[in-house]
Amino acid sequence: MHIDLSGKNALVTASTAGIGLAIATGLAQAGANVVINGRHPDTVQKVVEQLRKQLHGANVEGAAADLSTAAGARALTAAVPGVDILVNNAGIFGLRPFFEIDDAEWERYFQTNVMSGVRMARHYMRGMIERGWGRVVFISSESGLNIPVDMVQYGFTKTAQLSIARGLAKVAAGSGVTVNSVLPGPTLSDGFKDMVREQAEREGKSYEQIGDEFVRAHRSSSIIQRIASTEEVANMVVYTCSAQASATTGASLRVDGGVVDTI
Structure with missing residues (x-):
C-alpha cells in the first residue's frame, strides 16, 4: 500500500515531541504539507528546521499557540486558516490521587484535552465539508476505556474525546470527511x-x-x-488520514498492544 498525501495540508497539534512529532513526521513523509504546533515559538521553529533537514526539503511550517485557552485556539486558526487534515493531539497527563484533584485541575484537563480539539474541529471541519474531503483524528487513549485509578481526570477526558469524535463523524455524514479516534496504549x-x-x-x-x-x-x-513506539502509533494515524481509509469513520482505532481486554 502506497499512501500519497501530496497536496494535502495537515495540522498536528502539540507536535514538537513524542507522538505528535512522530505523526507530523509520518504525514510529511507521505507528502503532506505539515504545520507543527507547540506552545513555544523557539521550540516550534527548531522542530520545523529539524524536519526540513531530516526529510530533505519537506514542506513543513510552524505555528506557536497554547491550545489550553480559547485565545490560543483563535491565534492558531488565524495563523492557519484552513487544513485538509487535522490531528488533535494536544493533551496533558499525570498521576494524581483522586482526592487531591481540585476543581482547577479538572478544568485544566478539560480545557487542554477536550476543548482544544473541539475548538479546532469547529473551525476546520466546515471547510473540509464544503470541499468534500477531510480527515479529523482525535488522539485518545486506552485510558478512555480502562479508566486508570491514579489518573481519573485524564481518563475522563479521553472518554470524552471518543464521544466527540463519534458525534462529529455523524455531523460530517456523506460529506467525504471522516472523523476517528486513535487510542494508543503505553507508549x-x-x-x-x-x-x-x-x-x-x-x-x-x-x-x-x-x-x-x-x-x-x-x-x-x-x-x-x-x-509501543511513537512510530507505531503514528503509522495508524497516517493510514487513517489517507484516501485508503475512506470507509473508516466514527471508529475507535486501538494501538494499545491488546491492553483493552475485549473483542
Missing part, C-alpha cells in the same frame, strides 16, 4: 520518559526497560507485553 513518548526519568537514572535502566516493566506491572492485560 515510549517524551512525556513517559519525563515521568520515569528519575527511576531510569536511579536504577541504571534504559527507558525501554522501564517501559516494558511498567507494561507488565501496570498493564498486565497487554498482549504484546512491551511498550
Whole structure:
C-alpha cells in the first residue's frame, strides 16, 4: 500500500515531541504539507528546521499557540486558516490521587484535552465539508476505556474525546470527511520518559526497560507485553488520514498492544 498525501495540508497539534512529532513526521513523509504546533515559538521553529533537514526539503511550517485557552485556539486558526487534515493531539497527563484533584485541575484537563480539539474541529471541519474531503483524528487513549485509578481526570477526558469524535463523524455524514479516534496504549513518548526519568537514572535502566516493566506491572492485560513506539502509533494515524481509509469513520482505532481486554 502506497499512501500519497501530496497536496494535502495537515495540522498536528502539540507536535514538537513524542507522538505528535512522530505523526507530523509520518504525514510529511507521505507528502503532506505539515504545520507543527507547540506552545513555544523557539521550540516550534527548531522542530520545523529539524524536519526540513531530516526529510530533505519537506514542506513543513510552524505555528506557536497554547491550545489550553480559547485565545490560543483563535491565534492558531488565524495563523492557519484552513487544513485538509487535522490531528488533535494536544493533551496533558499525570498521576494524581483522586482526592487531591481540585476543581482547577479538572478544568485544566478539560480545557487542554477536550476543548482544544473541539475548538479546532469547529473551525476546520466546515471547510473540509464544503470541499468534500477531510480527515479529523482525535488522539485518545486506552485510558478512555480502562479508566486508570491514579489518573481519573485524564481518563475522563479521553472518554470524552471518543464521544466527540463519534458525534462529529455523524455531523460530517456523506460529506467525504471522516472523523476517528486513535487510542494508543503505553507508549515510549517524551512525556513517559519525563515521568520515569528519575527511576531510569536511579536504577541504571534504559527507558525501554522501564517501559516494558511498567507494561507488565501496570498493564498486565497487554498482549504484546512491551511498550509501543511513537512510530507505531503514528503509522495508524497516517493510514487513517489517507484516501485508503475512506470507509473508516466514527471508529475507535486501538494501538494499545491488546491492553483493552475485549473483542
